[in-house]
Amino acid sequence: MDPAGFCSQTRVLIVAGKGGVGKTTVSAALARMAALAGLTTLIVEIEGKSGLAGAFGRRQPLTYEEVTLAPGGGRSGAADVRARTLTPDDALLEYLREHGLRRVSRRLLNSGAVDVVATAVPGIKDILVLGKVKQLERDSAADLIVLDAPAAGHAVTFLMSASGLLDAVRVGPIRTQAQEVMGLLTDPTRCQVLLVTLPEETPVNEVVETAFKLEDRVGVSLAPVVVNGIYPPMTGLDVDPVAAAEANGAHLRDGEAAALRSAAEFRRHRQELQAEQIARLTDALPLPQLRLPFVFTTELGPSGIDTLAAALGDAVRALPEPHPASR
Amino acid sequence: MRITDLPDQGVVVCCGSGGVGKTTAAAALALEGARRGRRACVVTIDPAKRLADALGLAELTNTPGRIDGDWPGELWALMLDTKTTFDNLVVRYAGGPDQARRILENGLYRNISGALSGTQEYMAMEKLYELHEEAQFDLVVVDTPPSRNALDFLDAPRRLTRLLDNRIFRLLIMPTRAYLKAVSAATQAFLRTVSKVVGSEVVGDAVAFFQAFEGMEQGFRDRAQKVSELLADPATAFVLVASPRADTVDEAIYFADKLQEAGIGVDALIVNRLHPRFGDVGSGGTDRERADTLAGTDLGVLYANLADFREVSEREESHFAELATKVAPAPVARVPFLAGDVHDLDGLATIGSHLFEGVA
Numbered sequence: 001m002d003p004a005g006f007c008s009q010t011r012v013l014i015v016a017g018k019g020g021v022g023k024t025t026v027s028a029a030l031a032r033m034a035a036l037a038g039l040t041t042l043i044v045e046i047e048g049k050s051g052l053a054g055a056f057g058r059r060q061p062l063t064y065e066e067v068t069l070a071p072g073g074g075r076s077g078a079a080d081v082r083a084r085t086l087t088p089d090d091a092l093l094e095y096l097r098e099h100g101l102r103r104v105s106r107r108l109l110n111s112g113a114v115d116v117v118a119t120a121v122p123g124i125k126d127i128l129v130l131g132k133v134k135q136l137e138r139d140s141a142a143d144l145i146v147l148d149a150p151a152a153g154h155a156v157t158f159l160m161s162a163s164g165l166l167d168a169v170r171v172g173p174i175r176t177q178a179q180e181v182m183g184l185l186t187d188p189t190r191c192q193v194l195l196v197t198l199p200e201e202t203p204v205n206e207v208v209e210t211a212f213k214l215e216d217r218v219g220v221s222l223a224p225v226v227v228n229g230i231y232p233p234m235t236g237l238d239v240d241p242v243a244a245a246e247a248n249g250a251h252l253r254d255g256e257a258a259a260l261r262s263a264a265e266f267r268r269h270r271q272e273l274q275a276e277q278i279a280r281l282t283d284a285l286p287l288p289q290l291r292l293p294f295v296f297t298t299e300l301g302p303s304g305i306d307t308l309a310a311a312l313g314d315a316v317r318a319l320p321e322p323h324p325a326s327r
Numbered sequence: 328m329r330i331t332d333l334p335d336q337g338v339v340v341c342c343g344s345g346g347v348g349k350t351t352a353a354a355a356l357a358l359e360g361a362r363r364g365r366r367a368c369v370v371t372i373d374p375a376k377r378l379a380d381a382l383g384l385a386e387l388t389n390t391p392g393r394i395d396g397d398w399p400g401e402l403w404a405l406m407l408d409t410k411t412t413f414d415n416l417v418v419r420y421a422g423g424p425d426q427a428r429r430i431l432e433n434g435l436y437r438n439i440s441g442a443l444s445g446t447q448e449y450m451a452m453e454k455l456y457e458l459h460e461e462a463q464f465d466l467v468v469v470d471t472p473p474s475r476n477a478l479d480f481l482d483a484p485r486r487l488t489r490l491l492d493n494r495i496f497r498l499l500i501m502p503t504r505a506y507l508k509a510v511s512a513a514t515q516a517f518l519r520t521v522s523k524v525v526g527s528e529v530v531g532d533a534v535a536f537f538q539a540f541e542g543m544e545q546g547f548r549d550r551a552q553k554v555s556e557l558l559a560d561p562a563t564a565f566v567l568v569a570s571p572r573a574d575t576v577d578e579a580i581y582f583a584d585k586l587q588e589a590g591i592g593v594d595a596l597i598v599n600r601l602h603p604r605f606g607d608v609g610s611g612g613t614d615r616e617r618a619d620t621l622a623g624t625d626l627g628v629l630y631a632n633l634a635d636f637r638e639v640s641e642r643e644e645s646h647f648a649e650l651a652t653k654v655a656p657a658p659v660a661r662v663p664f665l666a667g668d669v670h671d672l673d674g675l676a677t678i679g680s681h682l683f684e685g686v687a
Contacts (some may be wrong), residue, residue: 241626
């Protein structure tokens with residue numbers, strides 16, 4: 001499947017995963033891949049703090065105002081990657097302004113009254129954020145919107161806010177909002193969740209659990225799961241360095257044979273562990289996988305993101321074309 | 328302080344961003360305490376399942392369970408049950424069973440105790456205080472929840488008292504006539520909107536909650552104050568846990584800044600998951616050159632692999648150095664990338680050997 005087709009299957013991709021699995025990196029690589037395929041992309045960051053701006057080499061943190069993180073154009077024909085934050089407080093202020101409370105909204109927020117309401121109705125802040133995402137989607141703010149979701153446990157709560165509110169609130173604008181958000185979440189042509197994990201035991205357990213919860217409780221469709229940080233395959237690691245040096249007529253310095261041997265052993269061992277965990281994931285979760293390499297050579301930054309975007313593009317190309325009838 | 332002094336403290340708080348190994352570090356510290364003959368208890372928030380099983384934590388518990396083992400001291404563990412901890416606190420400060428029941432059954436209270444962001448953090452600190460006060464343990468190690476905001480656990484007690492002190496809702500529980508005079512037009516407009524948007528039962532629940540809570544605020548406020556004092560006490564050690572990747576190091580630096588701003592400071596730094604260094608001849612760069620020269624041969628593959636790890640390690644070392652400088656003079660400990668996930672006491676002991684015996 002080509003990356004442009006992959007990124008056009010849905011308009012909002014929610015990227016979710018446990019802390020430390022590289023969720024933000026994957027969001028960045030995904031956005032860049034879409035942009036390189038010619039789709040304008042907007043990354044929405046909802047926790048008000050992440051390494052997203054830094055990954056694109058931007059020093060200042062993101063703001064509520066959109067900024068361009070990676071300009072497109074040039075010979076590549078790439079589109080722009082833009083980004084903005086959308087914190088619950090921002091979404092609430094905007095909601096109050098749009099509902100005729102412009103004058104008092106700031107004061108209400110400062111007085112703590114809003115805290116009381118947000119406490120009394122759990123999920124109200126989440127629904128406002130998702131409501132705003134739905135609005136961005138409806139307004140076609142970009143060809144693809146990438147939502148960098150809260151860390152895994154929170155992601156389920158976050159996405160369940162709509163169904164939870166439908167149970168709790170019987171009438172009024174919040175109910176309408178929740179219904180519209182449910183409409184977005186349950187329509188795979190508008191929204192899908194892309195889960196990220198590592199080829200390690202705990203992250204694999206966790207992603208399987210999250211995947212089933214999201215499908216069963218939220219009813220959202222899942223995009224392929226991204227397995228991040230896989231050591232690129234390397235063969236010939238079982239060769240003895242001393243013998244290999246003799247075969248080449250090369251000279252090894254003191255201690256070098258031991259370093260070469262233990263590094264090779266370490267990688268072989270890690271590769272085996274990773275392969276076991278990937279196999280376990282394949283058994284437990286019937287979703288296609290997009291496998292991303294561990295990047296040894298560069299720091300996370302614009303060039304690292306481009307490397308990962310290219311790797312993600314390769315992984316997407318290796319996916320089978322979706323069967324027309326199943327769409 | 329040295330890293331080896333940590334298990335001799337009274338209270339240790341492990342903080343850091345998600346996925347860096349806070350829970351295992353906390354458990355390893357408590358285990359070391361027990362091995363030194365102390366009565367140690369670890370309070371965990373959300374341990375991975377197999378580690379939880381190894382610690383005898385099949386389910387949420389509100390009282391510590393003892394783990395038997397071959398050590399002179401005692402090792403206890405607890406997986407925080409936020410709601411029960413909060414319920415107990417209400418019962419403790421209520422004027423009587425009636426008041427407690429009215430609060431526990433209130434819709435707003437159920438949301439506060441179950442869903443309010445910050446409640447888990449608050450209750451983790453509350454449990455820490457409770458265990459410390461009961462003096463059943465010499466050492467209490469607490470893991471902090473993976474918060475949206477780095478230092479929610481410091482701020483959480485204040486957040487709740489702020490909610491209880493809320494002026495608008497204090498006005499709501501006044502007798503009707505005084506209420507009408509005192510409530511401003513803006514507040515009335517707001518309350519009308521709230522009722523319209525989420526339904527009047529929400530407002531009703533809130534009013535009932537604040538009425539039921541009448542008379543208990545002071546107790547809660549004093550308690551929150553004592554929790555804050557315990558956290559600020561010099562005998563409480565804060566351990567920053569991090570991994571050596573660029574993004575988590577940025578978060579750790581942010582954390583260290585915030586702790587300093589709060590007047591607490593980092594007492595020790597633990598960096599987990601460092602790749603091994605593999606020898607000290609040359610560098611990643613020279614290995615890479617040799618790999619390129621030898622490309623296509625068996626030896627070239629071995630050099631390419633060595634170069635991969637040397638380059639990763641050099642980057643990690645520079646991040647590590649940056650963090651260590653940031654928290655100086657706090658001591659730093661390094662734990663290498665282990666062969667597998669830590670899910671039993673042997674794994675915790677391995678981490679302990681890296682932390683306390685300087686096993687390279």
